[in-house]
Amino acid sequence: MFDAARQRHGDQQWWLIFSGIEAGNGTGDSVDLARATRIAAAFTEPYRFAAVTTAGFYDDAGFCGPCDAPYCHRHWNVSSTGYGTCPHGHGKSLDPLWWPDDL
Template identity: 75%
Template sequence: MLHAFVAEPPCAVCGRPAAHVELVAPASQPADLHRWSPQQRDAYNAARRCHDDQQWWLVFSGIVAGNGSGRPVDPAEAQRIADAFTRPYRYAAVTSAGFYDDAGFCGQCDAPYCYHHWNVSSTGYGRCPQGHGKSLDPHWWPDDL
């Protein structure tokens, strides 16, 4: 059964969240909306008004990029994301959610890392503490390889 959730896989080095993944149920609000800036709240409310009140909503913040005030997701995508973020968090499951940066996970380490431990370059390419590299930004260009 599909339900709202917040997932923040902890960095394997320091414990800070590697990413923020929140699935917001229809006619609900993000868990921490009260902490958003007035501009972020306005953008979220405006975006929600443009969609069906029975729409699931995804709010994502990754290592380098995110989806701002969120975006609508259909029930099938919402279920896929919910299944991907069942504890214990594992790369094989998380990658099925389809996030560009795999929510901070290094596939070779099967561990999530926060921005500070990904050693991210100015182009969005990162290296985990073990030296494994990957693009963490959907607009990345490989000029620093």
């Protein structure tokens, strides 16, 4: 799904590093306590698409909405454009950095 590492910085700072299906956030992002709390709540069992989307990850942490299930990189069929389909054929963009050359 994704790898996350958080390290406390200061009184109300968290550092979030994640690797998504097609991209990640590189060296990480500073996350305030409110967002860290929202992310933790989003990934509380039982894992559901509706809850996971509240975390604000561009690829919904590998979750497919129609399936209400997470898939790893091996199970998403991702094209060179960053558009992927889950094992059941539902599709979405999984790469926030992809931009078509002809625009």
